[in-house]
Amino acid sequence: MMNSKKSKCYQAVINAILILVTLIIVLPFVLVFLSSLTDENVLIRNGYSFFPEKFSFYAYQYIIRQGDKILRAYGVTILVTVIGTVVNIAMSSLMAYPLSVKTLPHRRAITFFIFFTMLFNGGLVPTYLMYVNYFHIKNTLWALIVPNLLLSANNVLMIRSYFMTSIPDALFEAAKIDGAGHLRIFSVLILPLGKPILVTMGLFSGLGYWNDWTNGLYYLSGNQGQKLFSIQNLLNQMITDIQYLASGKVVGNIGAEVAKLPATSIRMAIAFIAMLPLFIIYPFLQKYFAEGITLGAVKG
DSSP: OHHHHHHHHHHHHHHHHHHHHHHHHHHHHHHHHHHHTBOHHHHHHHOSOSSOSSBOOHHHHHHHTTHHHHHHHHHHHHHHHHHHHHHHHHHHHHHHHHHHOTTSTTHHHHHHHHHHHHHOOOOHHHHHHIIIIISOOTTSGGGGTSTTTSOOHHHHHHHHHHHHHHSOHHHHHHHHHTTOOHHHIIIIIIHHHTHHHHHHHHHHHHHHHHHOOHHHHHHOOHHHHHTTOOHHHHHHHHHHHHHHHTTTOSOHHHHHHHHTSOHHHHHHHHHHHHHHHHHHHHHHHHHHHHHHHHHHTSOO
8 A cells, every 4th residue: 555655656756747847848939939929019128928918910920021031941941851861861771780780891990980970070161161162062952951961970870779779680680591682681671670760860860950050151142042041041041130120220211110120029930930840740750759769879
């Protein structure tokens, strides 16, 4: 009887802690959304609040007026995220599978070389010069796909560890006895059994592409580059423009109208719009997340 009471108390404490952690994670996003719907004068006077005194949809009306730019930027972001994530996972898994084969010659040396790239790189300036002068990706769609995100050493090592610890050696041996080569083993055996880690790493890669704005900042410029702006680059540009217009440097009637712009609520609306697609997609991938990241983190 005592053990049952202790178990219930323990479970209640765990539930309370998990509810508290969930609120800590969720409430900031709710606050961002409510702030985007709050009247600018109320925001300035009272600050951010979960119970706004006055609502206003002007921030979203302002963004909707930028409709063509927003839709194009979303299209670019979705295209880049899909292509980049698929290629990233394909390359990472194709590199991770040979490293999980214990009979691969010099396997440890190759693994160390991959790990070494996580610690050191050539630096920003040499990287920029290489991509611009030799690969000629400036003001192209590849500028948003290739630099820094196309292949991740961390993904390779995580997928490798998952393959080594979660797929029994007996399955490899049985496949070899049946006459299967490495390509068939990889496509028929490894990919289906490795779905949890592949989806998890795909989620990480997709988040990286969706949230990336530095590649656009470095490699996209001029009218041609602006046509390839991702949603993050466009929203960053909109915030910069609003800050400039609201700084008082614009004079005349335009300056008077600009001064009325709800700059703070627009920033909150922009942040919410950038986050919204991730909220929609994540619940469908959550079931793979815990298993993939837990087992993939086990070192082989």
